[in-house]
Amino acid sequence: MGQWLAEARGGQAEGVLSRFDPVYWTVNFPRPMMASVVTTAPDALRVDAVFYRQDDLAGLIWEAEDRHDHVLLRYQTSRDFRGCRLRFRWRSAGVLALDRVSGPVLTIEGRDAAGNPRAWYVRLWNYASGAPEDALVSIDFTTVQGGYLLPGEADPVFAGDVDRMFVSLVAEGYSGMDAALAAPVAAWVELSEIACDGPGSVLAIGDVVVPEHGLQIANGYDDCYHLTPARVLRNALQLGYRGSILHYVGMSHYFRLEPNSGGYYVSLTGGTLNVACAAWHVDFARRAAALDYEVIWSLSYELLDQHCWNDWKQRAADGAPGLTGWSPPSALLSPAHAGAMYYLRVVALAFVGIAQAAGLAIKFQIGEPWWWVMPDGRLCIHDEAARAELDDPAEQNVRGEVDSAVLDAAGALLAASTLALRDVVRWAPGAEVLLLAYLPTVLDRAMPELQRANLPLGWAAPAFDILQLEDYDWAATGNAAASAKGVALAEARLGYPASAQHYLAGFVLNAEDKDQWRPIAAAAERGRQRGVAATFVWALPQVLRDGFVHFEQEDDVDAxxxxxxxxxxxxxxxxxxxxxxxxxxxxxxxxxxxxxxxxxxxxxxxxxxxxxxxxxxxxxxxxxxxxxxxxxxxxxxPFDHSGENVVLGIGDGAEARFQLVKRYGEVVRRITRPVRGSVRVAVDGLETAAFTLEGGMVTLDVPPPAGAVVTASFAFDVPVxxxxxxxxxxxxxxxxxxxxxxxxxxxxx
Structure with missing residues (x-):
C-alpha cells in the first residue's frame, strides 16, 4: 500500500477542456433556499432551486481557478477571458425572466486594467435574442459591457483578470426585502448548446487515472451539493476508487421546509426531498450505476438545528438540546419521538426509490444513531417523548455513577428505533441494511457504561447485514492500540465477524492537519488485513482538498x-x-x-x-x-535488560501516548522491544492496567492529568x-x- 499527498501536477497526464464545460459550473445560495446543478448533455446543464424568501438569490458560477477538484484533476487557471465568445440557449421557469428588473445578471468579479478590484454587472437580456424565458445568449468578452440599459448606462468590462463570474437567479416575487414569499417557489433554469470559441477557449485539465486499488470511498452531500454529480464521480473514479460509494445524504440540504413562528422547519408538505436535492441525487444515482458503482445511502439521526422541530430534539435534564459542535450545529433526533422517527423512515424510502429507479441494488446505512452526551457527561434522554418511554428517569452522568437499568432501557429504545427503520428499508426486495457505530465515543474509557445506551445489545448480529465501524479520532493520531481494543470490544458485544464488517478510516478535519493522512492510510491497511468486507476512506471532499492519493504497491518485506x-x-x-x-x-x-x-x-x-x-x-x-x-x-x-520505575513523561491532560525509554544520565534510550507481559505502568506512583502496548509505545486509556508523572518498569530485548x-x-x-x-x-x- 502506498499514499501520497500531491501538491501540484508534475508531468502527469493532461487533457483539454472547453471553457464553460457544463460539468464544472457550481451553485451557491443563502439559507433557507436550496439549489443544485446537474449536467443533462455534453453541452447542457440544469439548475433546480426552491426559494422561500423575497431576498433569496442563487448564483450559477464559473471560476477561473479550480478550487474543487483534486490537484491532479483540476483544470488550468486562466483569468484572461478576452477573445472568448460564449453562446448558450436559455430556458427557465419560476425565476424572474431575462427581461425583468432584477432578472438574470452575469456578475463578473476581478480587477480592472490597473489592477483595482472591480465587479461588472452584465444584464443577459442585453445579449439575448428570443423570448424572455427561451432565448439565445451570445457574449463576446472582448466587447461586453455592464449596465442595465445600453448604450446609455454602458460600463465596459475588462475581462483580462477575472476571478469568477456568476449568473444571479431570483424567484418570482423577489423584492430584495427580508420577508417570506407567499409560498415556496420551485424553479429551474436550463443552459443548453453551450459553446465557447476564440483564443483561450480551451483549457488544460488533469487527466490522471490512478489504477484501481483496494479502498472504497465515502462522500457527503452536505460537502458536495454545489458540484455536479458528474464532477464528483469523475474524481472518485480517476483516483482509483471502485466498488461502493458510501454516500451520506447529510443533515442540512435534503429536506423540504415550511414556515412556522418566524422560522423554517423540516416538512413533508408537497413531498419528502426538496427539488434541488432530488434532482441532484437522481442524476448521481444514474451516473453511479452507469460506472458500475454500488451506492450505500447513509442517513443519520441529525438535522440542522435551525430547521429541526424543538420537540424532536434530544435534551438533557435541564432542557438543553443535544447539539453537535459543528457551526452551525446539528441537533440529535430523539429515538423516542414518533414524529421524528416517522420522518426518517419517509426520507429513507425517498432515497430507496431513487436507487431503485436507477437500477441500483438497495444498500442503506443507518449512520451513527446515538444518545447525545453533553461535554460534562450528562446523557440527553430527557426530551418529553424519552421521559415518557423511560418513566421519567433521573439524570444520568456517564462520567460517574449511573443507573445501569436506565441506560439499558435507553439502549433498547435506541435499538428499537433503528430496527423499525431497518424494517421499512427491507420492504425493498433484496435490501441490505448496515449500521454505523463510532467507537471512540461509544467505547470511551471515561464513560465505561455508555455502551449500554449507545451500543445496545439489540444491535447484536444478525440484526443488521453489515456492522460498519469508524474511529477517526484514533486513526488520525495513529493510535492503533486503541483502535484494536475498540474493535475487539465491539465484536465481543455485538458478535459480527470481520467478514460482516466494514471499516471507515479518516478523516482530516482541517487542511493544516493533512499529515494525518499517513496514519489514516495505515489504519485503512490494518482494516484490510483484519479481513473486513470493505474499507472506506472518509471522505472524498477531504481527499480532494488535501491531494491524497492511494495506490497499491508491493509491501515492504518485514525485515x-x-x-x-x-x-x-x-x-x-x-x-x-x-x-x-x-x-x-x-x-x-x-x-x-x-x-x-x-x-x-x-x-x-x-x-x-x-x-x-x-x-x-x-x-x-x-x-x-x-x-x-x-x-x-x-x-x-545479559548485562542490561530491564528498567525499574523509569519516568516516561509528565501528563498534560491531553496526551495519552508515552514511549518506553531507559535513561543513562542525560542520555535517553528508546525501548522498542519490551518483553511481553513484563510492562507495568504507574501514574503518580499508582499502578494501572488501563493501557495498551504497541511496540514500545504505551497508550493509556485516559490521558493522565497535568503534572502527573508516568513511570514504567519492564524487561526488554535488543533488536539485532x-x-x-x-x-x-x-x-x-x-x-x-x-x-x-x-x-x-x-x-x-
Missing part, C-alpha cells in the same frame, strides 16, 4: 522476526557499546568533540556461547532462518542482526577450548 536469539547462546555474549564522536584538535592541542549519534550502538559476539554440536546446529539453523543479516531478531542483553553474511564455526573450535566469533549488531528502530 524483523519477533523471535528471541537462543538464550543458551545469547547469555554468554560479549558486549561492546559503540559511539561515533568527531574530534578536532587545534594547533594548541585543545579538542572540540561532537557526538554524532544520539546514543550508543551495541555490538555483541555470541560466539562464546557455542559449547556443543547442538549449539552449532541451533546457531546455523537460526542464521539460515534469518537469511544472515537480512532479518533482525531479539537478543536478551547478524553482522556478517558468512558464519564460520566448527567442532574443532570449541573442542580446542577456543571461542567462535559470531558478531551481532544492534538495529536502530
Amino acid at each position: 524483523f522476526d519477533d523471535v528471541l536469539f537462543p538464550l543458551a547462546l545469547g547469555r554468554e555474549a560479549e558486549v561492546a557499546p559503540e559511539v561515533s564522536t568527531a574530534i578536532v584538535t587545534s594547533a594548541g592541542g585543545r579538542e572540540n568533540r561532537n557526538a554524532e549519534w544520539a546514543e550508543a550502538r551495541l555490538r555483541y559476539d555470541v560466539g562464546p556461547g557455542v559449547r556443543s554440536e547442538a549449539d552449532i546446529a541451533a546457531l546455523i539453523g537460526f542464521f539460515r532462518a534469518r537469511m544472515g543479516p537480512a532479518r533482525g531478531f531479539r537478543l536478551r542483553d 542482526r547478524f553482522a556478517e553474511d558468512r558464519l564460520s564455526v566448527s567442532r574443532a573450535t570449541y573442542l580446542a577450548g577456543a571461542a567462535a566469533s559470531v558478531p551481532l549488531i544492534e538495529v536502530r528502530e
